[in-house]
Amino acid sequence: MTDTDIDAEKDTKFLRTITIEDLALLGADEIVYVKPVTVDSKIAFSVNLADGRPVALVDDFETAVASAIENEFFPMSVH
DSSP: OOHHHHHHHHHHHHHTTOOHHHHHHTTTTTEEEEEEEEETTEEEEEEEETTSOEEEEESSHHHHHHHHHHTTOEEEEOO
16 A cells, blocks of 8 residues: 555545534635625625625626635635
């Protein structure tokens, strides 16, 4: 067994111990997601923290992404 095999086995065992709560916090302070929403019968874009809390609502996708980057977040798109 190589060192790489041992590392992979340790990683696999560790990943199996991660809880739903751990996953919810993963990247919580760095990642936001952008998703389309309907507001007053119009499409808008919601910027949300990784845990789902909304932080911004803007008119277009480009503005949502720019806002996230300007505030030092890594935006992810949700379809």
